[in-house]
Amino acid sequence: MNAQVQSHVQSAATLCVQGISLTIPCYQRPYVWPGDAVEELLEQIIQASEPDADGQPVQAHYFIGTVLSSVVPSSANPAASTTYELIDGQQRMTTLMILALAFCALKTGSPLRSLVVLGNVPRLTFNIRDEVQARLSTWAGLAEEKPLDKEDAANPYLVHLSAARKVACDRLKRLRATGGEQALERVGDYLFNQVTWVNNVMPAGMDLNKLFATLNTSGVQLEQTDILKARLMSRIKHHRTTYEGIWQACEDMGNYFERNLRDVFAGVSWNMVGINDLLSHSFDLFSLDRPAAGHALGRSIDQISSMRIQGEQVGETENKDEARYQSIVSFGLLLMHAYRIYRHAQGAKDIGFRVNDGNLNACFSSFVETASAAQAKAFMECLWSVRFQFDRWVVKWVRLGEDDERTLRLSSLSPRKRIISEWRTHLETSDLSQLQSVRYLTGERSAQYWLTPFLGKLIETPGMGEQQVLKLLESIDNQLSLTEMTQKEASYQLLSSGTAESLPIKDKIAYLKEHHGTSFEHYWFQKLEYILWRERRSFGWLHSARLQSYRITSKNSVEHVHPQNEEFGSTLSDHLLHGFGNLVLLSPGENSSYSNLAVIKKQAAFRAKPKYDSLKLAHMFHVLGNGDDWGRTQIDNHVDEMLALIEAHYRR
Known part of the structure; x- marks a missing residue:
């Protein structure tokens, strides 16, 4: 492939200034973001826009990811100077438009109207989806609004769009109720100017249908966590392969920790390993003298474009297979909680960055540049303990059978006498799992601040039973819900004193x-x-x-x-x-x-x-x-x- 991929950093303001329109091709699936994901994104944007001591946003820019596109003729919108067909990233860009439409619904004359409308049609268009186009036109004020009938309410191309707009409108109403019109204008301006993404424009002549199919079945690209791993491991010279094994066992969030350990430390005599042996890392039990099997590297754009559609090579049953277990947080976010717990144990202040895995490498930057080998190893050992307590006491999304709905569940390690069984027992709904659901679903979804004091206290007192753990979480939850401090400040203080400054x-x-x-x-x-x-x-x-x-x-x-x-x-x-x-x-x-x-x-x-x-x-x-x-x-x-x-x- 001779032509180069062109990459552009863009924002809503960029689209307006340059007269860019976006179109969703016919091969794309419907919009599927659930309401809580829309609310979580909006919540992060609201928080990123909050002014610091100098009156500037706490985050100069909020990055929503990378999209892939190609330039197509602008026939759908004569007012557009350039039209990009979205190959990958339509969910995020549609959500961006929905957020803008929610602002327009609450504030007549909002500058964000210039984002949702270009000329006299919506800036974002859907090929062959007339019902979606009609709904967007209505919300943009370009057509008369009609109530949803039963057929529209069940339409898979409309149901999530309508729910997302309502969720966004409700959150913005709460923002206006607490911060007034000034807060609404602040967030709207931030959304327009500071929310950014990278648009990778594919060269002409590429088979876009094939590329899209390949993107949805191909390997994992380089993540921030991979970069951090390389920087941390560069500080460790002796026993490096063992610490690489610890990292590998911790980073797979789609399975339970002890199962990951079985794969990575294959030579361990597991018929002699009990729960207490997993509380902290032991070189006597878990060591490696050669590199553990790693993950496949990501593919370049050249490799992706030349691949055959993997669906042709993978059986139907395998395509339908989905992971049975899913963590409530990413590995990057768990790393940040582990780092806060590590810093607290060292008597250091809290990290200066918002807890968000987008800040992962910035958060660790000073540490990985100055850490001794002993400090890097100590953090890795802390990560081991955090991951073990996380899997022992924190809910996971679990699908028990192929047709079962995912539910948040705790599980038991199922020890046989002193020895850990290979299988876990998934527990019925309990007070502890229900309270964790409250915290997970209503807190700052990108941070889950309650995890820092919860996991930190579990590591300090590893012998607690379920009722003691419940009492601990109830105390953390009650104080976080009443505190006048920020959730970040309060969660770190709870590591030390067990109390935070709270209102009655x-x-x-x-x-x-x-x-x-x-x-x-x-x-x-x-x-x-x-x-x-x-x-x-x-x-x-x-x-x-x-x-x-x-x-x-x-x-x-x-x-x-x-x-x-x-x-x-x-x-x-x-x-x-x-x-x-x-x-x-x-x-x-x-x-x-x-x-x-x-x-x-x-x-x-x-x-x-x-x-x-x-x-x-x-x-x-x-x-x-x-x-x-x-x-x-x-x-x-x-x-x-x-x-x-x-x-x-x-x-x-």
């Missing part, structure tokens, strides 16, 4: 008595779900059969039980309508099943479901009973009981 719970109770509507923090709905689950045995109104399949899951839509536009015209005062007692957190799919139905109809639909959507909603319909009046008395009864439960939990 009565202040949060007062907040929950106000009427914030969709601007309420999602955390308090999920925390209440955990408290109701924890105290489930004391409630006669919960049914055990429906509880068996209940799990705290990702939900990002605060919905009114008494609708804002009720089908029969029934109304409530704003204080009741938008208060905590009339609100519930649901997924977009659960919400659509209720819509604007009268409360009594929602109750009937809720009771007909085989499992609970929400324990809070179960209590609301318990209070409603067999009547049809969901008014002040019922709402006050519900909210008083719920707030009493929250307060009691924090005072235990």
